[in-house]
Amino acid sequence: MRFDFLEQAQRLIAIDSVSSRGTVAIAEHVAGLMAAFDLEVRLEEVLYRGVRQVNVIAEKGPVTRDDLLLNTHLDTVAPGDLAAWTACGGDPLRAVVDGDRIYGLGSADTKLDFLCKLKALEGFQQTPFHHRAALVGTFGEEIGLVGARDLVDRGYFNFAYALIGEPSCLRPIFAHKGLAVWEITADLVPGPPPVEEHVEMMEVVFPGERAHGSTPALGRNAILAALDCLVGAARRGRAPHVYGLAGGSASNVVPDRCTLVTAHDLAFAEDARAAGARIEPMGAQAGRPLDCVEVLADLLEALRELEARLAQAKDDAFDPPMTTLNVGLIESREGTVGLVFECRPIPDLSLEEISEHVGCLDDRLAPRHPALSIRVNNVRYNPPMRDARGGVLYAAALDTLAEMGLPAEGRTKSTCTEAAIYGQVGIDTIVFGPGVSEGNAHRSNEHNFLSHCEKAIAFYTRMIDRFCVRN
Secondary structure, three states: OOOOHHHHHHHHHHOOOEHHHOOHHHHHHHHHHHOOOOOEEEEEEEEEOOEEEEEEEEEEOOOOOOOEEEEEEOOEOOOOOHHHOHHHOOOOOOOEEEOOEEEOOOHHHHHHHHHHHHHHHHOOOOOOOOOOEEEEEEOOHHHOOHHHHHHHHOOOOOOOEEEEEOOOOOOOEEEEOOEEEEEEEEEOOEOOOOOOOOEEEEEEEEEOEOOEOOOHHHOEOHHHHHHHHHHHHHHOOOOOOEEEEEEOOOOOEOOOEEEEEEEOOHHHHHHHHHOOOEEEEEEEEOOOOEOOHHHHHHHHHHHHHHHHHHOOOEOOOOOOOEOEEEEEEEEEEOOEEEEEEEEEOOOOOOHHHHHHHHHHHHHHHHHHOOOOEEEEEEEEEEOOEOOOOOOHHHHHHHHHHHHOOOOOOOEEEOOOOOHHHHHHOOOEEEEEOOOOOOOOOOOOOOEEEHHHHHHHHHHHHHHHHHHHHHO
């Protein structure tokens, strides 16, 4: 049996596999597709934060000491503002082909890479393997490499080599940055109740432009735009009462929307419109204002100081060459304000060193706001991938690309991937995949190239033949 690549690409993109909603549907779909091949297929389900999640595993060949793992995650980030998906008519789950490009959520990151690997395995249905090949579709990569961690925790790491799927423009990735996510929570002193029983309110919506959290300069951060406007108004003595604020969808995405709910205030509305915001009257509402403007002003200044400190150490092998910072989420709830930001540390910067830098937030905020309870917690850490250029797999990848007439040169990556998880348990690992990451992944109108997919299929076919058949 053979499957139509483009048809299945459209089907995979159509399946909602946003991390927070689980990968059951997409895992069951690809398991059904693989059932017709000469593969042993199984689903491993876990309940993660109350959501059913599934790793799908397909294997062929005997277990040896030189087995090959083909790993690609099946979850995606949330799409953000649907209207920004202009190439898909406002529906990011509707794949659209335009020439060599195929648009849709997960097209580059990383549903089509999984399909490329499966298409490569399709050509070996009647071929005996001397070493095992395993195709694994993981869950939860976008929320902490959770599926890969679960596999390793279960003891599923007896492989010599691992090809990890991520968009790399068909270049082998030999090193990547890490990820550290921090959450700041401030318990606010209740603000004064409004004089009136109901207050005329307005919703102030600040737009941004999505980008991957590892390259914040390629986007426009709506949360920072909202805070800059609010703090600027406060410094001019024209800050409104704030009743609520919310922005962003994930720490690893530059937010494209942030909303403030404020008392109706003509002066602030003028400032906000000048900053590109949209004003929506809400009518008379009951509520208690948040005493948050001063602490947000200090927090914004402290975050920018932290960003500058982190940027001092550089590694020119990466683009951008410094540790970056992205403010991805903000939300007020029941007298508290929570903000989540992430750092993408260069490999030589340890979590302990990052923590020392982040300590400047506590040092700055606590003395200025002694009446508030302010907590700064590290909620996630993904390790970097160390230099893999001395490995057998990297050398084989360069040889294979040269045989195909493609550029035989490696790169680094500013994102983090599951490669670091497998590398920590001694597997010789590289990252590879069709499509472009920078300025494309975690962004509206995400796309891949069909020509890249064709070359990726050929690359994976040669690598499987080299490591599982001829070796």
